[in-house]
Structures are given as structure tokens and as C-alpha cells.
Amino acid sequence: MADFIKHPVVGLPDRKPDPVIPADQLHFSDEEKKQIQTWISRYPTADGAVMRALWLAQEKFGFLPPEVVQLVADELNIPYANAYGVATFYTQYFKEKKGKYVLDVCTCFSCQLCGGFDMLHYLEEKLNVHKGETTEDGIFTVQEAECLGACGSAPMLQITNGTYVHNLTEEKIDALIDALREDRMPAFTSVTLPQDEDELGGNRRSDVEHTEAYQAGPVSETTR
Amino acid sequence: MSKAGDWRNYKRVLLPPVKDLHKLDVYEAHEGYSALREILTTDKWDPTSVTDEVKKSGLKGRGGAGFPTGLKWSFMPPIDPDVPRFLCCNGDESEPGTFKDRQLLEYNPHSVFEGMLIASYAMGIKTGFLYIRGEFADWITHMEAELEKAYDKGYVGKNIMGSDFSCDIVIHKGAGAYICGEESSLMNSLEGKRAYPRIKPPFPAQKGVWGYPTTINNVETLACAPLIIRNGGEWYAGIGAQSHPGPVLYGISGHVNRPGVYEYPTGMLISDLIYEVAGGMRGGKKLKALVPGGSSTPVLRADMIDGVTMDADSLREAGSMMGTSGMLIMDEDTDMVSFLRRITHFYHHESCGQCTPCREGTGWLENIVTRIDEGEGNLRDLDLLMDLCSQMEGRTVCALADAAAWPVRYTIDRFRDEFEAKCKPSLVPSGADLVMA
Numbered sequence: 001m002a003d004f005i006k007h008p009v010v011g012l013p014d015r016k017p018d019p020v021i022p023a024d025q026l027h028f029s030d031e032e033k034k035q036i037q038t039w040i041s042r043y044p045t046a047d048g049a050v051m052r053a054l055w056l057a058q059e060k061f062g063f064l065p066p067e068v069v070q071l072v073a074d075e076l077n078i079p080y081a082n083a084y085g086v087a088t089f090y091t092q093y094f095k096e097k098k099g100k101y102v103l104d105v106c107t108c109f110s111c112q113l114c115g116g117f118d119m120l121h122y123l124e125e126k127l128n129v130h131k132g133e134t135t136e137d138g139i140f141t142v143q144e145a146e147c148l149g150a151c152g153s154a155p156m157l158q159i160t161n162g163t164y165v166h167n168l169t170e171e172k173i174d175a176l177i178d179a180l181r182e183d184r185m186p187a188f189t190s191v192t193l194p195q196d197e198d199e200l201g202g203n204r205r206s207d208v209e210h211t212e213a214y215q216a217g218p219v220s221e222t223t224r
Numbered sequence: 225m226s227k228a229g230d231w232r233n234y235k236r237v238l239l240p241p242v243k244d245l246h247k248l249d250v251y252e253a254h255e256g257y258s259a260l261r262e263i264l265t266t267d268k269w270d271p272t273s274v275t276d277e278v279k280k281s282g283l284k285g286r287g288g289a290g291f292p293t294g295l296k297w298s299f300m301p302p303i304d305p306d307v308p309r310f311l312c313c314n315g316d317e318s319e320p321g322t323f324k325d326r327q328l329l330e331y332n333p334h335s336v337f338e339g340m341l342i343a344s345y346a347m348g349i350k351t352g353f354l355y356i357r358g359e360f361a362d363w364i365t366h367m368e369a370e371l372e373k374a375y376d377k378g379y380v381g382k383n384i385m386g387s388d389f390s391c392d393i394v395i396h397k398g399a400g401a402y403i404c405g406e407e408s409s410l411m412n413s414l415e416g417k418r419a420y421p422r423i424k425p426p427f428p429a430q431k432g433v434w435g436y437p438t439t440i441n442n443v444e445t446l447a448c449a450p451l452i453i454r455n456g457g458e459w460y461a462g463i464g465a466q467s468h469p470g471p472v473l474y475g476i477s478g479h480v481n482r483p484g485v486y487e488y489p490t491g492m493l494i495s496d497l498i499y500e501v502a503g504g505m506r507g508g509k510k511l512k513a514l515v516p517g518g519s520s521t522p523v524l525r526a527d528m529i530d531g532v533t534m535d536a537d538s539l540r541e542a543g544s545m546m547g548t549s550g551m552l553i554m555d556e557d558t559d560m561v562s563f564l565r566r567i568t569h570f571y572h573h574e575s576c577g578q579c580t581p582c583r584e585g586t587g588w589l590e591n592i593v594t595r596i597d598e599g600e601g602n603l604r605d606l607d608l609l610m611d612l613c614s615q616m617e618g619r620t621v622c623a624l625a626d627a628a629a630w631p632v633r634y635t636i637d638r639f640r641d642e643f644e645a646k647c648k649p650s651l652v653p654s655g656a657d658l659v660m661a
Contacts, residue, residue: 042394044308044434047416051399055358082416089418089576090399092358109320109519110477110552112566146402146570147320147519148359151477151550152484161400162361188362193327194484199241204331206244214484216506223562224597 019067020097026071032056036075046076050086054093063094091146092161099134099141101180104158105168107144110151114217117224119155119168120144126177139181152214153191166191167215186210227465227491227533236487237451238444238471239331246366248373251334257379259453260338263345264387269453274346278449280457282469287314287405287442288518288548290468290536299429300437303348309437311344311352313446314410318357318402319518320570322550324473325443327485329356329363332447333370337380337393339446342453344391347439351392355410358399368395402574406622407440409576420578421622444473465491465535468546474534478514478553479506491538494529498553509555513639517547519567520627522634523560543634560639561646564632565590565597571628582625585616589632601647606636 019026028036035056039049053072054064061068064087073083087093094102105123107116120131123142127135134141150156153166163186165176179186190208203211228234244250251257263269279294300309313336317325329336340352356364371393374380382390401419403409408422411433432438448470452460461469474486474497481503488501498504498511505511511526516534522544524532532542539546554563568590575586592609595601613629620626636643 042392043414043416045415048396048414050416051413052397055397055399078416085418086416090358090401092400108566108570113478113552113554113558113563146573147318147322149317149323149326149357151321151323151552152475154477154483158359161358164362190330191327193239193331193486194482195236195239195486196241200243204241204243205246207247214482216481216483217479219507219557223559224565 017066020065021061021067026067028056028060028071028075032060033075040076047078047082050076050078050083051090054083054087058093063097065095097134100139102141102143102160104143104145104148104161105131106146106148106150106154106156106158108147110217111147111154111156112223113220114154115168115220116155117222118218118220119157119170119173121222122170123157123173126173140177150191153212154217159185163188165189166212167217169218225531225533226493226496227535227538228489228493228496229464231488231492231496234488236471238328238335238447238473239485239487246331246333246370248334248370248377251332255454256334257338257450259450260341260345260379261385263342263453264385264389271346271348274342274453277457278346278452281448281452281460282457282467283445283448283452283460284468284470284536285442286444286448286472286548288319288520290546293441293445293448296429296439296441297343297346299427300347300439301429307436308351308434309347309349310433310439311340311347311349312407312410312414312433312438312440313340313352313354313443314405314407314440315354315356315360315443316398316401316405316410317360317443317548318405318574319520319548319550320567321477321515321518321552322475322548323477324475324485324548324550326360326363328443328447328473329360329367333367334374335447335450336443337371337374339449340393341380341384341391342449343439343441343446345389349439350390351394353394353396353414353433355396355398355404355414357404358397361397364395364397371395401576402570403576403622403624406624409622410440411438418576420576421624423621464489465533465537467537468535472534472549474501475548475550476502476553477551479509479555479558480504480553481506491533491535494524494532494534494551497534497551502553505553505555507555509557511553512556512558513554513560515552515554516544516549518550519552519570520630521545521547522630523638525638528638560635560642561593561597564635565593567631567635568593568628571624575624575628579620579625581616581619582628585612585625586628588612589628593632596643596646599646599648603644603647603650605647606640606643609633609636 039052040046069083069087073080105120131144155168156166187210189210275297283293284290404413404419409419413419428438477483536546572586572590575582577583613633616625616629
């Protein structure tokens with residue numbers, strides 16, 4: 001038999017995989033159900049709320065196996081296929097179990113030219129994983145991300161679809177990993193405008209403690 | 225010649241130097257919501273005159289395509305009370321090199337809300353969706369908090385400021401797809417479908433979200449609306465380049481000393497932006513190339529920017545586009561082949577997979593450019609790439625295939641020597657070889 005028949009390029013997903021989430025945990029609380037109903041009320045049809053509901057499910061269960069997608073579909077009263085289609089289209093919905101912290105290192109465009117790959121490789125070496133893999137202790141997943149919209153503060157990374165860490169250096173990564181091992185999430189950092197430094201003395205938000213300025217990126221060692 | 229006039233003394237208007245402008249009370253104290261109040265509580269304005277004022281301002285969309293905003297608003301069909309209509313504010317800022325909207329959302333959120341309300345009034349819309357990319361989770365939380373305050377104050381919701389105008393704003397959180405920045409794809413995403421772009425026509429103004437008339441504008445575009453109403457269309461038209469007026473948030477990144485988001489008029493000389501605004505090249509290196517408006521816009525060589533200004537006309541003449549005005553500056557050490565390799569990887573990753581020329585084409589672009597970058601390419605691969613680009617451009621539902629093909633076409637066109645140098649030497653002697661021998 002030809003090789004490509006034995007090893008198809010595209011593997012078809014298992015239609016009825018064994019559930020990962022135990023049945024007794026597989027439900028939304030009353031509060032979450034109420035929240036989903038609020039979202040539904042904002043759109044002309046319940047479909048509009050599917051992305052928010054999937055976000056909620058991902059925050060609750062960590063990722064979106066078929067049974068969780070089914071739960072969301074049932075909650076919204078929409079076909080499973082629609083919810084599954086949405087869950088598999090978007091990059092930020094996790095289809096498989098990830099580490100406790102997912103580190104998305106941007107290596108795209110500006111970040112490539114300002115050391116994004118250096119940071120990715122440093123992180124890979126430090127945690128002893130390749131991109132896309134999770135550390136053995138299940139704490140960190142390292143991923144290569146497409147443009148995250150923080151090109152001026154390159155290189156940068158995002159922690160589990162949330163906080164941005166700007167102007168990365170090796171020291172900053174060391175400190176970040178140590179902090180995350182102790183479950184200390186870095187605070188939201190506001191990146192100040194260069195023109196504000198001239199006119200407002202830097203930080204324009206009095207309600208944000210942590211600020212950072214845009215900085216010239218380091219010289220890239222590698223660009224792939 | 226710079227068209228930005230006395231830009232060194234330019235007073236910022238989109239992100240004025242006001243401490244805590246993102247807070248509602250501070251925004252109110254600085255003429256915030258005064259444009260909306262004037263529209264709703266005086267007889268001076270009706271929906272048509274608001275649209276006409278925006279037309280007069282010459283405002284062009286800031287999301288990349290640069291379509292005249294007032295004209296777009298006038299495409300909406302006449303109001304039928306039985307047919308709902310929608311506004312979408314496109315905050316799915318994913319074009320590599322672009323990071324301006326994030327700063328606008330953080331530092332001046334209410335100007336976006338006010339702009340959405342003004343646009344809704346002009347077009348008789350009762351629901352506006354603000355679509356923000358899912359990666360901006362922290363900023364979505366921030367916007368939701370500010371929106372709630374605007375609701376509490378009666379600026380958004382039912383009978384705004386005691387008038388008979390009601391409008392809701394819904395913040396929609398994306399989940400990581402570059403394609404959602406395309407307007408018809410954004411509509412599908414809002415409807416809770418896979419974000420495949422739709423064939424146009426019908427255009428959104430005829431058949432948009434849930435099949436109803438819809439207008440879609442960029443965050444920065446809508447934030448300009450309150451300024452235009454407050455100060456007049458003529459004032460706006462007088463800022464920067466005549467054919468492409470207004471303040472612009474320039475996002476400058478790459479090999480410069482002072483990257484960041486800067487607000488200046490349109491029509492700034494590119495050389496002024498690099499050497500004066502952004503503090504010059506990092507480490508005193510020489511400029512090699514720059515991308516003027518996000519990864520889709522054709523790259524310009526350093527020798528192509530003499531006298532070129534940041535507006536649609538001048539950049540078209542120079543052989544590129546304004547795009548999102550997210551500029552990437554590259555110094556002399558940049559390897560253009562690996563630079564292109566990463567761009568092709570991006571488009572391969574982000575192609576939605578609906579149209580064959582794009583789904584397959586972006587993959588082949590990446591494969592072939594990677595082959596060249598690894599030193600395994602042949603000279604004929606360059607022609608193959610050009611051929612592939614021709615097979616992709618204009619043959620798909622949306623413009624992603626074009627956006628993927630342009631960087632390849634123009635980077636090879638403008639830096640062909642570097643690509644040839646990485647290819648395996650040809651076994652057939654070239655004309656140059658024969659002459660030299």
C-alpha cells in the first residue's frame with residue numbers, strides 16, 4: 001500500500017473520543033448560566049454569544065474537548081456542529097490540554113527583527129521543551145504566536161491569553177518563570193506613549209502602577 | 225516636501241496630553257460627549273448633516289483600505305423602522321506592525337464610544353458592536369468597565385441625554401483570527417459562525433450582520449467623528465495632506481531608537497518620522513528598507529523614500545500603500561529572505577481556508593520561500609513565486625490572498641539580488657557571466 005494511504009496527511013478527528021472531563025463536573029453553575037443568558041440577550045440570535053460562552057467554558061475547564069463544546073451548544077440551544085466549528089476555527093481556543101500557563105511568544109514581523117526568536121529559543125532551552133510542547137510538570141506550554149499587536153515593545157509574550165509582558169530580556173524571562181512557578185501573575189502593564197514622556201512626564205494613567213516605555217529592541221541573533 | 229505643516233508644534237487631538245483621559249469625568253471635563261450632546265439636544269444637526277460634515281472633513285478609513293468614511297455612511301439604505309441596522313467598530317487589530325488601536329482603546333475609550341454613537345445617529349442605528357481581538361483581554365476588561373460607566377451616566381442606552389435617540393453598544397471578544405479584521409468575516413464572527421469572508425456584493429450596507437444593513441468602521445476612524453462634529457469638517461480637512469487629511473496614529477517599530485505610537489498629521493515625510501520623531505536608526509546603522517503600513521503593504525527600499533510622505537497619494541506614487549500606518553523600519557543588517565519567510569508563515573497560518581488559491585497558495589509561498597532561505601532554492605523558484613502570486617491575486621473572496629502575495633512580489637522585486645544570492649548557483653551561464661568571461 002502506498003505510504004500516503006497508510007499515513008494520511010490530515011488525520012481525521014475521533015468522532016466519539018472518551019470524555020476527559022468527568023460527567024459530574026461537566027455543567028455550568030447557575031451564575032454562569034445567568035451570565036450566558038445575559039450575553040445571549042445582547043445579540044439578535046443565541047449564536048452571537050457562542051464565542052463568549054466558549055471563552056467562559058475554556059476558563060472553567062482549561063480547554064475545549066468535544067464534551068465541553070457540546071455543553072456550550074446545549075446551553076445556547078444551537079447545533080453542536082456550529083459550536084464545534086467556531087471552537088476549532090479560532091487560535092485562542094485550546095483544543096487539547098495545555099500547561100497551567102501558556103506562554104505565547106510573538107515572533108512575527110517586528111518581533112522577528114527585534115529578537116522574538118531569541119526569546120523563544122531561550123525559553124525553549126530554559127524549560128527544555130520545543131515550541132508547542134508542555135513541560136513535564138504540566139506548568140508551562142511554550143508557543144510561537146502570530147502578531148499580538150504590541151510591535152513597538154518587541155520582543156514580547158502573552159501569558160495564557162491574558163497579560164502581556166513587554167520588552168522581553170533573558171533576565172525578565174527568568175524572573176517571570178520564577179514568579180509563575182509561585183503563582184504570581186505579573187500585573188497589567190501600561191505602555192506609555194513617547195509623546196507623553198515629553199508632555200506628561202510619562203504615565204498618563206493614575207490608576208495603573210506598572211508602566212513601561214516603548215524601547216528599541218535588541219539586535220536579533222536569530223531570525224527563524 | 226512635508227505636507228504636515230508645522231508638525232513640531234502639532235497639538236494632539238486623538239490622544240491629547242491629558243492625565244487620566246480614559247476616565248469618564250476627565251473626558252467630560254475636556255469636551256467629552258459634547259459633540260453628541262450638541263447633536264442630540266440642539267436643532268443644528270440632523271442625521272444627513274452629520275454625514276455631510278464627515279464627508280466634508282475628507283476623513284478616510286484608518287483600518288487599511290482608506291475608504292472615505294462619509295461616503296460609506298451614505299451607502300446605508302433609507303431608514304425602515306421595521307428593519308434593524310447595525311454598526312460594527314472594527315477593533316480586531318491584527319495586521320503585523322500595527323499597534324495603534326490598542327493604545328487608543330486604553331487611553332481614550334470614550335472617544336470611541338462617542339464616535340460609535342455619532343455614527344449610529346447619522347445612520348439611524350440602534351445597536352453598535354465593538355469587536356476587539358481576543359488577545360486584548362486586558363483592554364476588553366478595561367473597555368467594559370468604561371462602557372458601564374457611560375451606561376450609568378445615560379450616554380449609552382435608552383433615550384440618550386433625554387432625546388428620543390437610543391443606542392446600545394455591545395463589546396464582542398474575538399478569539400484570535402487575523403481574518404476577522406476583514407469586514408465580512410467580522411460579520412460572520414459576530415453571528416457566531418466560523419469567520420469565513422463573504423462574497424461581495426451584496427455589500428454590508430445592503431446585507432450585513434444577520435442580513436441587515438451594517439456599516440463597519442475602524443476604531444481610529446470612529447474616534448475622529450467627535451472631533452469633526454466639535455470642530456467642523458473644514459478644520460479636520462485642514463490638517464495634514466489635503467487629499468488624505470486628519471490626525472493619524474503612527475505606530476513605528478523595528479530598528480529605531482524610539483519606537484512607539486505617535487500622533488501627527490497625515491503627510492509626514494517618512495524621513496522625518498524615522499530620523500526626528502523616532503529618534504533615528506538604532507546603533508547609528510543605515511536604513512535598508514521599511515514597510516509603511518502593516519505587513520501587507522509593499523516594502524520600500526531606502527532609496528525609494530526621498531520626499532515620500534505618509535498619505536495615500538504619495539505612497540501610491542512611491543509604489544506602496546498607507547495601510548494602517550504601522551511602520552516597520554529595517555536596518556542594513558536585515559536579512560530580507562528570512563524576513564519574507566516569517567511573513568509568508570503568518571499568512572499561511574492565518575488563511576481561513578475557504579478559497580483554494582489562498583489556502584494552498586499561502587502554503588506554497590511559505591514552502592518555497594523557506595526552501596530559498598535554507599539555501600536549497602533554485603533561481604527558477606523566484607519566477608515560480610511570481611507566477612504563484614499572479615495565481616492568487618484577485619482570485620479569492622477576500623483580499624487576504626492579495627495581502628499575502630504583495631509582500632512576496634514586492635520584496636523579491638525590490639531585493640532580488642539577496643534572493644538570488646541565497647539560491648543555488650545556476651548551471652546555465654547567465655548573460656552577465658558570458659559578458660564577464
